[in-house]
Amino acid sequence: MTDLRGRSFLTLLDYTPEEILYLLDLADKLKADKKQGITHDLLKGKNIVLLFEKTSTRTRCAFEVAGYDEGANVTFLSNSQMGKKESIEDTALVLGRFYDGIEFRGYAQDTVKMLVDKSGVPVWNGLTDDYHPTQVLADTMTIREHFGDIKGRKLVFAGDARNNMGNSLMIVSAKLGMHFTAFAPKELWPDEKLVDDMRKLAEETGGSVTLSDDISCVEGADAVYTDIWVSMGEEDQMDERIRLLKPYQVNKELMDRTGNPDAIFLHCLPSFHDANTEISKAVQEKYGFAEMEVTDEVFRSPNSLVFDEAENRLHSIKAVMCATLGNEPNKILD
Ligand code: CP
Numbered sequence: 475m476t477d478l479r480g481r482s483f484l485t486l487l488d489y490t491p492e493e494i495l496y497l498l499d500l501a502d503k504l505k506a507d508k509k510q511g512i513t514h515d516l517l518k519g520k521n522i523v524l525l526f527e528k529t530s531t532r533t534r535c536a537f538e539v540a541g542y543d544e545g546a547n548v549t550f551l552s553n554s555q556m557g558k559k560e561s562i563e564d565t566a567l568v569l570g571r572f573y574d575g576i577e578f579r580g581y582a583q584d585t586v587k588m589l590v591d592k593s594g595v596p597v598w599n600g601l602t603d604d605y606h607p608t609q610v611l612a613d614t615m616t617i618r619e620h621f622g623d624i625k626g627r628k629l630v631f632a633g634d635a636r637n638n639m640g641n642s643l644m645i646v647s648a649k650l651g652m653h654f655t656a657f658a659p660k661e662l663w664p665d666e667k668l669v670d671d672m673r674k675l676a677e678e679t680g681g682s683v684t685l686s687d688d689i690s691c692v693e694g695a696d697a698v699y700t701d702i703w704v705s706m707g708e709e710d711q712m713d714e715r716i717r718l719l720k721p722y723q724v725n726k727e728l729m730d731r732t733g734n735p736d737a738i739f740l741h742c743l744p745s746f747h748d749a750n751t752e753i754s755k756a757v758q759e760k761y762g763f764a765e766m767e768v769t770d771e772v773f774r775s776p777n778s779l780v781f782d783e784a785e786n787r788l789h790s791i792k793a794v795m796c797a798t799l800g801n802e803p804n805k806i807l808d
């Protein structure tokens with residue numbers, strides 16, 4: 475049986491298809507057990523620190539609740555000395571002496587790499603500019619839960635395809651044999667080298683990677699995915715992103731264009747689908763519309779699984795922590 479104990483989780487590039495499917499199986503089992511009120515103390519006696527440079531609702535809460543459910547002690551740290559008064563290296567050396575596992579959300583992928591190199595304990599990437607691997611575990615868990623399978627499904631990502639979400643969805647699709655299509659303007663296509671590598675991998679797994687700025691590419695989608703147009707740390711690029719991405723909004727016309735009335739809608743959240751946030755209100759005042767990457771109609775439609783997907787963050791993050799740090803995680807699998 476797969477054994478991931480001691481491993482870090484920085485990007486799905488480091489994980490085989492079998493290892494990813496093992497994490498999804500573990501997440502399904504942990505979810506089913508939790509629904510019946512069963513927990514396992516897989517993280518009993520473990521101390522975990524959650525280090526945040528960027529804001530969060532789901533990721534922070536998922537790591538905390540998952541840790542508590544399985545018996546861990548959790549520290550949330552968003553105002554550390556790291557980077558300001560103390561180097562990342564020194565911070566990692568200190569945290570590695572206190573904690574059994576470290577979650578990091580922030581800007582540079584090099585920071586999570588440094589945490590791995592210097593702390594000596596498993597490190598989990600809770601989002602960097604480049605990747606959001608725990609998110610796409612929840613996404614593929616949701617796809618499999620809904621359709622009963624993953625391989626061969628067509629996933630269309632509409633929007634800013636060169637960021638953490640576009641990269642991570644392309645990677646997980648290639649790993650698991652899905653057909654990944656980025657519907658995006660050329661200016662926001664992912665890094666060419668990553669695309670080439672994922673195309674080669676997809677050839678082996680039976681999947682594919684397509685980039686297109688023509689809406690016909692959404693035809694046949696099983697799942698349509700989008701993300702906010704301006705990611706954390708890029709707030710000064712709002713004007714340019716609105717100009718580039720307005721034609722790529724997920725709306726009823728785009729969903730109809732899939733030709734598949736059963737196509738599901740997914741979003742990592744948070745989402746600007748109405749005027750009920752400070753930012754979307756400001757956008758409405760300046761540009762005259764508040765619905766950005768997705769319309770309220772699609773967001774609230776029966777095809778939208780965004781809150782199942784959000785819940786699955788908890789179970790899939792629990793699976794990652796239990797698999798890499800847990801006391802005998804495989805004892806709960808048949
Ligand atoms: N999807 C996601 O990562 O949400 P948070 O930013 O709220 O953690």
Ligand code: NVA
Nearest residue numbers: 639701705706742743
């Ligand atoms: N691309 C988004 C994802 C948020 C979960 C961001 O980085 O802000």
